[in-house]
Amino acid sequence: xxxxxxxxxxxxxxxRWRTLSKAEAAAGRAEEIPRWNHAFAxxxxxxxxxxxxxLEDPSGARVVTRRNGETIVTDGPFAETKEVVGGYFVAxxxxxxxxxxxxxxxxxxxxxxxxxxxxxxE
Amino acid sequence: MKVLALxxxxxxGWSALTKEEQEAWYERYRAFGAEAAANLAxxxxxxxxxxxxxxxxRNGETVVTDGPFAETKEQLGGFFxxxxxxxxxxAELAARIPAAEHGAVELRAAHVEEAAx
Numbered sequence: 001x002x003x004x005x006x007x008x009x010x011x012x013x014x015x016r017w018r019t020l021s022k023a024e025a026a027a028g029r030a031e032e033i034p035r036w037n038h039a040f041a042x043x044x045x046x047x048x049x050x051x052x053x054x055l056e057d058p059s060g061a062r063v064v065t066r067r068n069g070e071t072i073v074t075d076g077p078f079a080e081t082k083e084v085v086g087g088y089f090v091a092x093x094x095x096x097x098x099x100x101x102x103x104x105x106x107x108x109x110x111x112x113x114x115x116x117x118x119x120x121x122e
Numbered sequence: 123m124k125v126l127a128l129x130x131x132x133x134x135g136w137s138a139l140t141k142e143e144q145e146a147w148y149e150r151y152r153a154f155g156a157e158a159a160a161n162l163a164x165x166x167x168x169x170x171x172x173x174x175x176x177x178x179x180r181n182g183e184t185v186v187t188d189g190p191f192a193e194t195k196e197q198l199g200g201f202f203x204x205x206x207x208x209x210x211x212x213a214e215l216a217a218r219i220p221a222a223e224h225g226a227v228e229l230r231a232a233h234v235e236e237a238a239x
Contacts, residue, residue, distance in 0.1 A: 051164070060231060061228055062212075063228050066217050071222075073213050078130050082192070100177055103177035104177060104179060113178045115190055115191045118169040119168060
């Protein structure tokens, strides 16, 4: 069963990252790497196939709509929420419990959240 | 560059459609998929938000709740990963995704690690 895991960061975390210098941001990222690697190692052990992306700051998001044949592009993100998605994984898990086990190991889960959505498989 | 396209739409509106109407939308998605194949790296439809589960860990304790992390007027119903040269190109593609006509397509650029100076 495939699941989309949405990695949500607190909006205040995004704000904090914006105040960091490049060097500080790089150091902050480096500090988190072992915890990410720990999650990846666990997934590999469980033979969970993982795919995903880390996203850029939501302040660069765009929203595209089309009404009456006309395209409108506005600055995003789409939803004004306390948490904003900062990355995702698609994980092939045995069941929801395993997806929750995985979610628990993803570092953002401690400050933000991980939303798990089953994919519709054709 | 890779761009995540998040497809937001009213899922109640979707479930109110007849099978034939849903099939007509699927047909349009298949047509988009075929047309844009060269720029599509991945994509999937999501099961309705009633099947969503949100996980948080606070002070070492895992809290699992049913439902999406935020209640929104429109819901995330699917996504594509676009492989494009620019956000402008991504926006052009996004305008051709059927969800743009009744919902919205949110574009989020993937992070690219800068080489250390």
